[in-house]
Amino acid sequence: MKITDLLKKNGIALNPKVDSKEESINKLVDLMDATGRLRDKESYKKAVLERESLSTTGIGDNIAIPHAKTSAVKEAGLSAMVLTNGVDYDSLDGEPAKLFFMIAAPEGENNLHLDVLARLSMMLMDPDFKEQLINAKSVDEFLSLIDSKENDKLKAENDKEEAQKAQTNGYRVLAVTACPTGIAHTFMAAEALENKANDMGITIKVETNGSGGAKNVLTDEEIANAECIIVAADKKVEMARFEGKKVIQTKVANGIHKTEELLNRATSGDAPVYHHAGGSDSEGSSSEDGESIGRQIYKHLMNGVSHMLPFVIGGGILIALAFLLDNYSIDPSNFGKNTPIAALIKTIGETAFGFMLPVLAGYISMSIADRPGLAVGFVGGMLANLGTTYASAFDSSVSVISGGFLGALFAGFLGGYLVLGLKKIFDKLPQALEGLKPTLLYPFFGIGLIGLIMIFVNPFFGGINEAITNFLNSMGGTSKVLLGIVVAGMMSIDMGGPFNKAAYVFGTASLASGNYEVMAAVMAGGMVPPLAIALASTFFKNKFTKRERQSALTNYIMGFSFITEGAIPFAAADPLRVIPSCVLGSATAGALTMLFNCQLRAPHGGIFVLPVIGNPFGFLGAVVIGAIVGMAMLALLKKKVEE
Secondary structure (H helix, E strand, O other): OOHHHHEEEEEEEEOOOOOOHHHHHHHHHHHHHHOOOEOOHHHHHHHHHHHHHHOOOEEEOOEEOOEEEEOOEOOOEEEEEEEEEEEOOOOOOOOOEEEEEEEEEEOOOOOHHHHHHHHHHHHOOOHHHHHHHHOOOOHHHHHHHHHHHHHHHHHHHHHHHHHHHHOOOOOOEEEEEEOOOOOOHHHHHHHHHHHHHHHHOOOEEEEEEEOOEEEOOOOHHHHHHOOEEEEEEOOEOOOHHHOOOEEEEEOHHHHHHOHHHHHHHHHHOOOOEOOOOOOOOOEHHHOOOOOOHHHHHHHHHHHHHHHHHHHHHHHHHHHHHHHHHOOOOOOHHHOOOOOHHHHHHHHHHHHHHHOHHHHHHHHHHHHHHOOHHHHHHHHHHHHHHHOOOHHHHHOOOOOOOOOHHHHHHHHHHHHHHHHHHHHHHHOOOOHHHOOHHHHHHHHHHHHHHHHHHHHHHHHHHHHHHHHHHHHHHHOOOHHHHHHHHHHHHHHHHOOOOHHHHHHHHHHHHHHHOOOOHHHHHHHHHHHHHHHHHHHHHHHOHHHOOHHHHHHHOHHHHHHHOOOHHHHHHHHHHOHHHHHHHHHHHHHHHHHHHHHOOOEOOOOOOHHHHHHHOEOHHHHHHHHHHHHHHHHHHHHHHOOOOOO
């Protein structure tokens, strides 16, 4: 099979009227549909956009290769487009895209087409070939250029295979490339590394982890003899085989655009020694190359929060349910455990809730230092939760104050970087002791050190935690309303982004401190955006297209379920009107929950946990009013559409 078998004349467009990335994708999908390759055009387009959301397929050098592998494709195919003047495609290098190839790959076992698509990806790495395609005067010339180049490439592939068979001294550098779909970037990175290594006189072998499985697999002998291995991957690859070797882990995009830098580092001896901690393989994307300090901290924090949430949500709802089922009049001081069923449910909930801080700290630490960091962070988080000090360790009668959320955060980051420090120190040990590191040395020294440090700093974090709790509990009237406005408004600023996450984390942290009003404001603020959009599309139909009105109906369900992300497509399409409207609506709802003294012990669930909310009718009223305010603002700002 050749490229020209997948690319039909009616699937090629030279300089059509296209002015944006969205229009580019739409045009390429239309071309693909015209070739008869698609079973379901809309489903295929959705799959393309989902792949685009992972990372842009504008790879730079004026090339874009949007693609998807889905059951919506009947048979493998290509569509192509040339825009001589280019269009902004959010490309990795910031330059406009001029040459487009869209790939449609069917699901199933027959992956013969994947070799062809890989060949196309590698051919596009030739700048002269790329310019010839961009300047093609006709569709026939476009196809002829591809056919001629492919014949040359096939011959080069055969020559490469023969050269590899003749290679007896091993390879100086090895590499593994992989992207989430394994269709285009995987092979472009491989081609770029091979070409640059050849120019630099470096022998290299590249394993590609594509959709059709791993190709050109590295052997144990090759790994043993190599100076360094480059892993340019955005998905999981087999890492255990590289134990004790110098390994550079980076993004697949760097394998395309930073080849010389990677090869120089690989041959300079500057790469770190890789140590596999056991269990499942590490993520190839775990590298922090090119990430800012702030981005790294945010990534580690979110890893802890995402693992913590199931304990918080499950435990919180059970605790709230226990209060709902209990009889307050029996013993107000023991409310939640006065009846056997309530006591049982609350005990289970409290047990789950008790894991909140240790899990948070453990998985932050693991994000930083891989698996050896888990136990160290977990112990640090538990000590922060308990509030253990040097005095209380020797005298149980000494009262302690939990370090709370802040103490657990500190423990998580401290544990991770402690283990990283231990890894550097133990790198100097003899190779014979490698097996002892993850099973003995890391846990013994890591747990011991974090224990000593946390016991020392716990009084400090305990004091901060107590001060924050007292401050929140003492807030009344205007100050409480202001707090509700801020945290609820933050839920709508980026709807799942850093502001949203920061507000949600603050809400869950307040739960751990015994303040339940903040969580009520946070959830109300998160419910409003999708509800406001749904209401606006229902009562102001002339402000939305037919497609927008249809998709907005699901926002009723998402809003009542506390899924703020339902508003994202509308915010992305019209941010200057949608986001301010949603922020105003959410802030209104947050202010009202504080004014109505609403309390929420469950950090999720939306309307489904209404029975366990303190002042449920006040909470529901706050959400409804906030949604109406957001709807009114949106209706005022949005212009009428003409269909």
